[in-house]
Amino acid sequence: MDAIFLQFLNGLDKGGAYALIALGLTLAFGTLGIVNFAHGALFMLGAFCAVAFNKLINLDQVVLDPVLKTAWGTPIEIRTPYVETWFGDFGAFLINYSVPMSILLVIPFMLLVGVVMERGLIKHFYNRPHADQILVTFGLAIVLQEIVKHYFGANPIPQPAPDIVSGSANIGLWLGLGENVVYPWWRLVYFGFSAFVIFSVFAFLQFTTFGMVVRAGMRDRETVALMGINIERRFTIVFGLAAVVAGLAGAMYTPILPPDYHIGMDFLVLSFVVVVVGGMGSLGGAVAAGFLLGILQSFASMNEVKSLFPGIDQIIIYLVAVVILLVRPRGLLGRKGVMED
Amino acid sequence: MTKKTSNIATRRTILKAGAGLGAFALTSGVAPLHFIREAHAADYCNKPTGKTVTLGFNVPQTGAYADEGADELRAYKLAVKHLNGEGDGGMLSTFKPSVLKGNGVLGKKVAFVTGDTQTKSPAARASAKRMIEKDNAVMITGGSSSGVAIAVQGLCQEAGVIFMAGLTHSNDTTGKDRRANGFRHFFNTHMSGAALGPVLEKAYGKVRNAYHLTADYTWGWSQQKSMKESTEAIGWKTTKTVKTPVGAGDFSQYITPVLNSGADVLILNHYGKDMVNSLTQAVQFGLRDKQVNGKNFEIIVPLFSRLMAQGAGDAIKGIFGSTNWNWSLKDEGSKAFVKSFGAEYGAPPSMAAHTCYVQTLLYANAAEMAGTFSPVGIVKSLEGFKFDGLGNGPTEYRAADHQCFKDVLVVRGNEKPTTKFDLLEVVEVTPRSQVEYDDKMLGGSLGPVNSKPC
Known part of the structure; x- marks a missing residue:
């Protein structure tokens, strides 16, 4: 029972990441009709915003030790972050909370990246076949990866969670389960954060005038344009919003998975499967499929399951995708007519 | 007193005649091959004919191990520098017994080409093949993966060049997949x-x-x-x-x-x-x-x-x-290497860098000892070669499987690092005798050395 509960939690936080990336992918596809293979790179860029923010806030004053020397004879460097010198304990607090605070950098930066990407490249491929879109966005993803590798190296860079949430929560004691039911605080934070972002995106689209226009444009772009609304500009902003969602997902994931330049590609393929299972263009479907596949993947990794079906943990997502597409070709919540022409 | 004369040749006459014959033979090119450097293998793959000898450094320059590959490449470049008599000489001064003088290898300046393994066996084999076939590399070395090492070792065996493995830790490299043309300095699982x-x-x-x-x-x-x-x-x-x-x-x-x-x-x-x-x-x-x-x-x-x-x-x-090795070791070889590497690049070398540097020196020394770059000569020099001063104490390349045997370091993550490099502390140097095993235990056989022309 404890093991099942823990795997369920694993599935929720894994599903949270899948859902966030798939949500961004679906936004771009639903509004602009673009199959964006660079979306994983946007997740990666968000993660490296957190790394850059950490480096920025840790900019330090270097003093050479007058006595101690390195093994190769140069003086040892003593480094003190400027924020600690200037602000004392508050400076240490800023460093400790660098990951959640990096959101302040992620939102404007990713919005800018999204808008520039859409205006500078993607818009030239609106009327081209999906194969062209896939090629150009995949190429862009590789370029972005190589740029990040050039500046940050190929090794993963650890990003610690704030001290207060760096340990694990004894959920077992709260719920009257065994004492072995513990779960990392930051993963719980991540799940809560994913739920908050998903809810915010839905609320934005559902309850604002801007969202109403966008939803109308997703249904019938030409009619909305004929009413004198500049739908293209709104779709550009939505593309920027999709980039922000991917960036936020990436930045907050860094304490779970030390990011390297390839982190986006690791998620990309799975996220496309999530989008297809959820139904192309369906935001609700992307979220539902993200959590469903995350949970199924976690259960398939249980030793008891793997002893019955060896290797099932590595194929379960694709197996479920095949079954769902056979039974329901449009995916879980896919709309009629989307990618069916 | 009368001077004794005789029809029998004196010792001096024989010496003069011998010297004259030798000089004639050397200038006319009819000397027996064993008198001339680089002669006892008439021909082999990529035999250097000019003033340089080319080595092929096959390291991951892209992919997940690119940083490790970059450190390997730094070490190789430093080794080449030292072999050619530039810089402070690094471990050349501590390596014993060594016939390296810092004037190249066998009178030739050391040059190098690089390849990118991408930590993928097919890519690693393709880049090694390119270095052998197009760049005339006489030896291939490097890598950060056992899968890659085994694949490239197999290729070098087929091509007839020497492979000096980089970072590869699987038993198989010098176990079931061992090859006569391959040598591993790194330890194993x-x-x-x-x-x-x-x-x-x-x-x-x-x-x-x-x-x-x-x-x-x-x-x-x-x-x-x-x-x-x-x-x-x-x-x-x-x-x-x-x-x-x-x-x-x-x-x-x-x-x-x-x-x-x-x-x-x-x-x-x-x-x-x-x-x-x-x-x-x-x-x-x-x-x-x-x-x-x-x-x-x-x-x-x-x-x-x-x-x-x-x-x-x-x-x-x-x-x-x-x-396999840590920069904090205090033996003379390690200190010389860390000093040289740190002065050049501003950071201590990794264990992968150490292995690659040492492999280059060992290969060069083996060529000098053999008087040839021929794989047969190199293998003969390295098999059973015992040495010291390269950072792990007395070391031996075992003839039966081409696995290097030396002390192994047990380390622990440092609780209180003083610098960003000071991450591991050595808690025990395990003597070679404790980690040694029978060469038949891991299976495989070396087979014959491939020293044929490409």
Whole structure:
């Protein structure tokens, strides 16, 4: 029972990441009709915003030790972050909370990246076949990866969670389960954060005038344009919003998975499967499929399951995708007519 | 007094005649081959004919191990510099017995070409092939993966050039996949297990239950087998062994079953990014704060690399592992190398860099000893070659399997690092005798040396 509960939690936080990336992918596809293979790179860029923010806030004053020397004879460097010198304990607090605070950098930066990407490249491929879109966005993803590798190296860079949430929560004691039911605080934070972002995106689209226009444009772009609304500009902003969602997902994931330049590609393929299972263009479907596949993947990794079906943990997502597409070709919540022409 | 004369040739006459004949033979080109350098193999693949000899450095320049590959390349460039008599000479002054003089190799200046393995066997073989066929490399070296090392070693055997392996830790490289043209300076998983066993017994006792998470490929299987054998030999029980996909990223679904397994030790048979991720996440799940069977839960990482340890941050503190070499060693060879490397690049060398630097020197010395770059000559020089002054104490290249035998380092993640490089502390230098094994134990056979023309 404890093991099942823990795997369920694993599935929720894994599903949270899948859902966030798939949500961004679906936004771009639903509004602009673009199959964006660079979306994983946007997740990666968000993660490296957190790394850059950490480096920025840790900019330090270097003093050479007058006595101690390195093994190769140069003086040892003593480094003190400027924020600690200037602000004392508050400076240490800023460093400790660098990951959640990096959101302040992620939102404007990713919005800018999204808008520039859409205006500078993607818009030239609106009327081209999906194969062209896939090629150009995949190429862009590789370029972005190589740029990040050039500046940050190929090794993963650890990003610690704030001290207060760096340990694990004894959920077992709260719920009257065994004492072995513990779960990392930051993963719980991540799940809560994913739920908050998903809810915010839905609320934005559902309850604002801007969202109403966008939803109308997703249904019938030409009619909305004929009413004198500049739908293209709104779709550009939505593309920027999709980039922000991917960036936020990436930045907050860094304490779970030390990011390297390839982190986006690791998620990309799975996220496309999530989008297809959820139904192309369906935001609700992307979220539902993200959590469903995350949970199924976690259960398939249980030793008891793997002893019955060896290797099932590595194929379960694709197996479920095949079954769902056979039974329901449009995916879980896919709309009629989307990618069916 | 009369001078005695005789028809019988005097000693002086014979010497004069001999010298005259020798001079004639050398100038006319009819000398027996064994009198001339580079002559006792009439022809072999990529025999250098000009003023330079070209070595091929095949390292990961892209992909997950690109940083490790960059450090390997730095070491190779430094070795070339020292061989050509530039810089401070590094380990050339501590390497014994050595016939290297810092004037190139066999009178030729050392040049090099590089290739990118991408840590993928097909790419590594393609770049090695290019260096052999187009750049005339007489020796290939480098790499950061056992799969790649085995693939490239096979290619070099077929092509008839020498392969001096870089970072490869699987038993198979000098076990079932050993080849006569290949040599490994790096230690292997059996040695890691043999070195770690007694240290773990001393630190954690004889009654323990170990749970293994293992990368699902040749190195992972090899490491798991060795650790299982060595821990069971000290009385530990193996609770479970679980294979994890390479590059899994999120290991949470593999770590949570450990919590309820009854195990009190987790052995992470992972390297590189997998090690960084699985260790970070195991610590996040509170495993190191946990008590099982009245004992503190412990985590072990059998193969540590300082470059990779940086990625795990504080998670490595207090964790036991093994390593081939560490920059903090105080022997003369290590000090000379660290000084030279640090002055050149502003950071200490990694264990991969050390291996690659040493392999280059060993190859060059073997060529000088043999008087030829011919694989037959190199193999003859290196087989059973005993040396010292290259950082691991007295060392030997065993003739039977071309595996290097030397002391092995058991390390622990430093609790209080003084610099960003000071991540591992050496807790024990395990003597060679403790990690040595019968050459037939791992299977395989070297076969004949391939010294044929390309």
